[in-house]
Amino acid sequence: MIHFHMPAKELFILQLKHGGIPEKIYRTLDIKEKMMLEKRRGRYFLKDDERRKIRVVLTGGVFDILHAGHVFTLYEAKKFGDVLVVVVATDRTVKKFKKRKPVNSEEYRAFIVNALKPVDVAIVGRKNFQETIDLVKPDVVVFGYDQKEFPVKGAKIVKLKKGVGEKKFKTSRIIKELEL
Structure with missing residues (x-):
């Protein structure tokens, strides 16, 4: 399976749709995407420096x-x-x-x-x-x-x-x- 790297924008949209990215989805992300996220209250959210890259x-x-x-x-x-x-x-x-x-x-x-x-x-x-x-x-x-x-x-x-x-x-x- 080919996996394309998701930019911060796509991760942010995913985060909004789910009220934070759930563990099940997080496990499917590649290492670059995971490095853009941090865990809070059992879900994953864009790190502040990644969030600042999108308007x-x-x-x-x-x-x-x-x-x-x-x-x-x-x-x-x-x-x-x-x-x-x-x-x-x-x-x-x-x-x-x-x-x-x-x-x-x-x-x-x-x-x-x-x-x-x-x-x-x-x-x-x-x-x-x-x-x-x-x-x-x-x-x-x-x-x-x-x-x-x-x-x-x-x-x-x-x-x-x-x-x-x-x-x-x-x-x-x-x-x-x-x-x-």
């Missing part, structure tokens, strides 16, 4: 009914780094802030977003945003033109100036038109 971009949203505005935002966000991590809002968060039940479940929404070309990995948000920040440790956080921005310690904040067809591509408008 991680974080963005997030509900992504309930995917539309061109979402796709545009993700392509724009990807331009700011090597790895684009997308946090999909939990069902609980949608109910709390949007005052409505999501049309699609958080798992479904994350699955769909993860399939989009600019996205390296989509994850469902944690219990609170700080837990998500601590997990991802982004270098850049990108907010869409219609999102409220807030500071994230250690990360550059980017607020997109525009969307695509701002009024036309809004989930709330689509839901209203479809009478959902």
Whole structure:
């Protein structure tokens, strides 16, 4: 079997998908890859010096009914780094802030977003945003033109100036038109 060396970017994505690389996967890695990792709480994570070699971009949203505005935002966000991590809002968060039940479940929404070309990995948000920040440790956080921005310690904040067809591509408008 031919084994290709996984760069730090791929190890980081693997780490995010599993909440740390599990022992079973770690055992399949080559020695160069293992040297890039350290064990914490029974799982493996990129060493800090390896993590600093990649620029991680974080963005997030509900992504309930995917539309061109979402796709545009993700392509724009990807331009700011090597790895684009997308946090999909939990069902609980949608109910709390949007005052409505999501049309699609958080798992479904994350699955769909993860399939989009600019996205390296989509994850469902944690219990609170700080837990998500601590997990991802982004270098850049990108907010869409219609999102409220807030500071994230250690990360550059980017607020997109525009969307695509701002009024036309809004989930709330689509839901209203479809009478959902």
